[in-house]
Amino acid sequence: MAADEEGPILATVRPGNLKEELAKRSGNFVLSFGFPGSGKTTLHSFLMRYLMEGGPYKTEVVRRDHGEGADYETNRMITEWSREWRHGRFPESTPVGENEIRELSFEVQPMKGVRTPLEFSILEMSGEMMRTVIPSREQKPNLSRVIRDLAANERLNLVILLLVNPRVHENDNLFTSFMSYLDANLGGKDIRKRAKLGIVISDPEMALDYLKTYKPEFAHHAEFRGDLVEEFVASFAPQTYRIYKEWPDPRGAMMMRFHVGAIEDREGMPRLVTPDYGSASRLFDWLYLQFTGRRPGPTRWQRMWSWIRT
Numbered sequence: 001m002a003a004d005e006e007g008p009i010l011a012t013v014r015p016g017n018l019k020e021e022l023a024k025r026s027g028n029f030v031l032s033f034g035f036p037g038s039g040k041t042t043l044h045s046f047l048m049r050y051l052m053e054g055g056p057y058k059t060e061v062v063r064r065d066h067g068e069g070a071d072y073e074t075n076r077m078i079t080e081w082s083r084e085w086r087h088g089r090f091p092e093s094t095p096v097g098e099n100e101i102r103e104l105s106f107e108v109q110p111m112k113g114v115r116t117p118l119e120f121s122i123l124e125m126s127g128e129m130m131r132t133v134i135p136s137r138e139q140k141p142n143l144s145r146v147i148r149d150l151a152a153n154e155r156l157n158l159v160i161l162l163l164v165n166p167r168v169h170e171n172d173n174l175f176t177s178f179m180s181y182l183d184a185n186l187g188g189k190d191i192r193k194r195a196k197l198g199i200v201i202s203d204p205e206m207a208l209d210y211l212k213t214y215k216p217e218f219a220h221h222a223e224f225r226g227d228l229v230e231e232f233v234a235s236f237a238p239q240t241y242r243i244y245k246e247w248p249d250p251r252g253a254m255m256m257r258f259h260v261g262a263i264e265d266r267e268g269m270p271r272l273v274t275p276d277y278g279s280a281s282r283l284f285d286w287l288y289l290q291f292t293g294r295r296p297g298p299t300r301w302q303r304m305w306s307w308i309r310t
């Protein structure tokens with residue numbers, strides 16, 4: 001296939017209207033929350049790339065026909081993401097506006113071992129519409145109805161991913177304002193008892209620079225992983241760290257970096273030169289476990305068998 005030729009996108013169509021539906025829907029949902037530029041679209045598009053091209057899965061995009069051309073737009077977005085990644089380019093920032101919010105659903109079938117298919121949705125939405133949750137002197141905290149409906153819907157299995165943007169200092173303020181907003185607006189129901197929590201640090205190279213700048217004792221570290229991830233959150237987002245530590249079910253809470261591979265600077269723009277699906281695979285394994293209760297792929301027996309044979 002030529003570099004710019006589009007491969008087929010397998011699709012199943014389910015009817016629905018995004019705004020009306022989210023309040024009533026059941027199923028699995030991932031809500032990525034973070035400032036503009038915190039890497040939500042990068043994570044969504046790279047995870048999609050892993051599931052459709054990089055990993056041992058058969059993945060179909062489930063089209064939800066939300067009417068008014070939204071479906072066509074979703075299509076265009078997926079095609080654009082695939083094309084841009086093929087050239088190593090990061091996705092564009094998501095347009096602002098309620099009408100620009102898109103839901104994307106995937107049906108993922110592992111090809112080996114535990115083959116239970118998983119269907120889950122993600123929400124593509126601009127971070128500009130999330131930062132309004134921070135109260136200011138002029139403005140009460142405010143959040144899109146789409147997010148409120150998602151958080152209030154007890155039939156959904158909800159995973160909240162908090163995307164930490166290593167370029168800004170106010171991540172802690174954003175996430176604690178978000179939790180306070182949910183506490184005040186879900187009729188007394190505690191989102192912590194129902195949802196799972198993932199804290200994800202995008203752009204690990206930038207996070208490492210930041211850590212080294214403010215904590216010289218980390219100057220000798222070459223890679224941002226393991227303990228450094230926890231150190232970063234504990235130091236620069238201490239209240240968010242507490243939320244994570246106090247999550248009612250510790251098995252439903254995780255923290256990770258999101259690394260996409262080796263990056264070069266081309267005329268001031270980052271360019272992915274060697275993709276690395278390690279983070280995408282770890283994230284998907286965790287999501288699969290949260291939603292299905294099992295790990296995808298080879299069972300323990302299959303892993304042991306292949307170990308004996310090698």
Ligand SMILES: Nc1nc2c(ncn2[C@@H]2O[C@H](COP(=O)(O)OP(=O)(O)OP(=O)(O)O)[C@@H](O)[C@H]2O)c(=O)[nH]1
Pocket residue numbers: 034035036037038039040041042043090091092093094095125126127128202203204205258259260263270
């Ligand atoms: N070098 C590098 N840059 C990254 C990485 N992840 C994200 N970026 C940069 O951050 C930019 C913003 O990422 P997005 O994924 O668009 O952020 P977003 O949260 O979707 O932003 P909004 O849609 O505006 O809310 C990307 O275009 C990249 O330039 C990374 O791992 N490495």
Ligand SMILES: [Mg+2]
Pocket residue numbers: 040041042092093094125126127
């Ligand atoms: Mg975006």
